[in-house]
Amino acid sequence: MSLNPLTRKRLQRFRSIKRGYWSLILLALMLVLALVAELWVNGRALIVRYEGKTYFPTYGAIIPGDTFGEEYKYETNYRALKDRFAKEDRGNWVLMPLVPWGPQDSDFRPGVSHPQPPSGEHTHWLGTDVTGRDVLSRMVYGFRNVILFSLSYTLLTMFVAVVIGCLMGYLGGAVDLIGQRIVEIWANIPFLYIVMIGISLVPADVGTAPRILILLFIMVIFAWTTKAWFLRTATLKEKARDYVASARLAGAGPLRLIFRHILPNTISTLITFLPFTVAAGITALTALDFLNFGLPRPTPSWGEMLHVGLDNKDAQWIVLSAFGGLVSVLLLVTFVGEAVREAYDPRKFTTYR
């Protein structure tokens, strides 16, 4: 694939901004690690070797305890199983992930009181929260939730903004006029309140996944306005350019005009928005979770951890973890955002410097 020379230049420029570049790499790495979190932070074992057979419980359906000679039919407690196998010493073994706690697993072993400060002894590297769940595990899964949510939020917002902004700018006239008024009104509705009201109206029998989708949609509905505004202006500007007129003379239809000619030239304005939209998504979801209007409990979430942490300031490791995680991710995203903006700064490439 050959890149447009301008784009190549921008990429080069981006790469030369070390802080942003490394932030992006770090973020990407974190995302990949979070996506495969089950492999290194999990209450389920990686491999179980039992009576000559090998099991890989990480993904898929639960394996009931009686499979491994336990007395129960619910999901195997692999940590206990590991201890048992070690004691029996019959060649059976369990390989646990690095952090042997799932985000919902409470550590109710006798003699461990909660919240437990960070300690290697109980394998709680960042301590536990008030119900004995591992803070590190909830941090990792909370990160995965918030970043995936935020990325979907960004993509959806951009999509809506592009469609509406392009239509307004390209069609102009009445569509533009009405669109502008709608955007003006829409942009003035206090978004957080509407999300709260909207979420509390969702009936309780709606499951977790649709609930998250509803939350996502409500947030997107209120986030597209500013971006659409920018795109409208950009489209309006591009539409009047000679190359658009010549394309039209050559017989291009409106769809071709928009997608092949105008959009590639306007989209760059939006690219600079991307990282900041991601950051906004993270902040918004965390704020909502903090206020108990976001993801349903007990989904691991940074907002909920912040809340629990602030309620239990004596267990500083909870609030410090959540706060530290939030600040570092937001910082990384902002560094990336800065670099992107810098790389896309038109003044760098114009002769009128």
Add this chain to the structure above:
Amino acid sequence: MNADLTVALTRRRALQLSAGAAAAAFTGCRQEERPFNYKPERAPLPEEAMEFFRRYPDFFVFSSPDKLPADLKWEDGAGVPELGDPAAKKGGTYYQYNPDFPRTLRFIGPDASGGFRKYILDSNALYLTRQHPETLQWYPELAAQWAFDPDGRTIYFKLDPAATFSDGVPVRADDYLFCFYFMRCNYTADLWYQQHYTDTFTRLVKFDDLTIALTMRDKKPDLLYKTSAARPVPVHFYLELADDWQEVYQWKFEPTTGAYEVRSENVDKGRRIVLTKVKNWWAADRKHMRYRFNVNRMSFVTIRDTNKAFEVFRKGEQDIFTMRLSEFWHRKMANDNPLVAAGYVEKAVFYNQIPRVTWGFSINRSRPLLKEKPVRQGIQFAMNWDVVLREVFKGDATRMQTSSDGYPEVTFPDIKTRGFDITAAEKCFMESGFTKRGPDGIFMNDKGERLSFTMTTGYKMFADVLTILKKEAVKAGVEFNLEIIEQTAAWKKSDEKKHDIFFGAKNVSVEMYPRFRETWHSSNAYKEDGSIKTDTNNETQTASKELDALIEAYEKADNMPEIVRLAREMMAWLNDDAAFVPAWVQDYYRVAHWRWMRFPKGFNARTSRDWEEYNLFWIDAEMKEETLRAMKEGRTFPPQIQTFDQWKERQA
């Protein structure tokens, strides 16, 4: 107080504690539509009320003193011991917080049964007579004397001639007559009170301005208790009752017979409300009142968040804080906390003897899968209370066994609720067609339906309890989806009977024997046309002919052995039916208080639900000054961590 439960003797919903303070402020902004004419002087009964009385000539009887039976044996509670501590110091301000600003100052009608009601009504206004919270004998409040009629349903009361409302107007028999009109007229339209004052009583006789007789529909062993709660409603305050009464009286404080009143200048809507001692309170020197109601002002600031309120307490801006939650008692205000170790803050546990608040789960039987008894029983078996009691309550609570624990005469140790038992749960679920576990370990039936239910609650402070139950229940193959929402929204949902499983608590009155109709009778579950009846306390939608018959017989029963027999039968039935999952009981309350807040020697009264109920505490201004000075200078006092278990119920 969010965490501590409030008293309500004639109240249907006691625990609607926290709701929008914003909503309160909002309703408060409403403009009054007509001027409020009110003069603090006795007024004759309005014509509309007289007409109402004439309509029920058998109920409202205007008689004369010579018709009073001659052979009545008048009682006056003379031998009943005093309450409180003679050493109590008068004066000062008591600082406390409210999780929610009161939404109205009315005593009846919408929003009137909020958490603030106990301060302005239940623990404040006087009854005719009241049961001594230690000896359980009766002492006089508004009635100076009382006598039982041989018919077993009627009591005569002679009002204390000195009794006055807070505006100086004397209390007279007309105020009792007016009470019945007020509660039953169409303006106020509070269904519970309307029903109560229509069905519970059958006659009210006025002999003269100071003598009345009240007759109950049924013979009851606790006749005096049931009649004493009738409240004098000041005629002169409600001369202009009309359809807009709710709005007109929204923020008008009805003149009270009690020690504290709300003056309009002390209402800072949404922020702070201050009760002040009534000037020259008529009962201040009465034997059973003189060492109580000690402080001059009670100041309540609105703080929505428990932990924020705790910070304010730690700064000394509140005098006391409930330590009901283990995290406060064991961690946030532990015995080695600098404030406690230095003796500035004292800790106390007080064991009381009262019917226990019904923390538990109401399973809605009008939901498809929950109709099945085995499913409900299985759900009970799937709840791991051992872990909850150990991990969340740190062993500070025990499991509740029935839907009505804590009535000494109506206790059946052989009726036990179901504990965590995976095998038993599995058996129950199999029995109702849930034969195989899905890939996530949750049971499914042939139709592919999963055993998955929503658990709704407004009690965010117990989110941990539900989280643990959810996690553990998966082992038994049932899934609970948690819905932890705002108090008002949660109660609304249960009022509309839209929940699967509702977690909450209802306060119960200190009575001899429990009530069943409100929570279990079919008339509180379905309307006559078979549609669901909303806004009742039957949150399980229980509607059984068999149980209805028992409830009706129970309400007619006139002697204790019969009442006990029927109560036992009903409790066994309910236990088997498993629509209510009893949660936990705590047979004590515990607090941390600054050392200048003082209590009587035994800390509090036997049947008190919280430290405020009988107003026995006082604020020692000198000690406050001394303590604050000591804190500045770094001087300390011996730490005080006390347990008062003189009323603890010992295991037999």
